[in-house]
Amino acid sequence: MPDPDAKRRLAELEARIAAAKAAKDGGKPHQEEHYSQAQVAWRMVTELVAGLGIGFGIGYGLDALFGTLPFMLVLFTLLGFAAGVKTMLRTAQEIQAKKIAAETGGEDERKRNGD
CATH class of the missing domain: 1.20.5 (Single alpha-helices involved in coiled-coils or other helix-helix interfaces)
Structure with missing residues (x-):
């Protein structure tokens, strides 16, 4: 013991x-600030590439199924790109909202302390 x-x-x-x-x-x-910014950048790149990849896969699969090779491939790749950009914009808005909340929280704290 x-x-x-x-x-x-x-x-x-x-x-x-x-x-x-x-x-x-x-x-x-x-963790320093530039590391978190790099993390956000990689997240956005990953979201865009995932949207493109999923759109490409669905388009190619439908083209193979229906025998219309370039049509669905192009259509769904463009839709995947649009979805990736939309997701990137949502992420940017989320990060901006967090930053504004942090800045506002700091100002509120200073007001409470009388500074």
């Missing part, structure tokens, strides 16, 4: 390590 004093010392050590990490990082998460 572990010594209770050892448990207490371990808890104190963990608290000091956490305090040192918070002081070093300034209390902010380790």
Whole structure:
């Protein structure tokens, strides 16, 4: 059975390590802003490519089924592109809304503190 004093010392050590990490990082998460922007960019690219790929696959499948090779392929590829762009715009609006909420939240906090 572990010594209770050892448990207490371990808890104190963990608290000091956490305090040192918070002081070093300034209390902010380790992730920097440019990493999150790159993540958003890759998400948008993935959404566009997924829309194109799904549209291409559906169009090719229907063309193979009906024997109208270029017609459905082109039509559904364009529809997939439109769906991908629509999804990208929705993502951009979501990110913009989060940014505005964060900025507004910061202003509200300053008003509450009397700054």
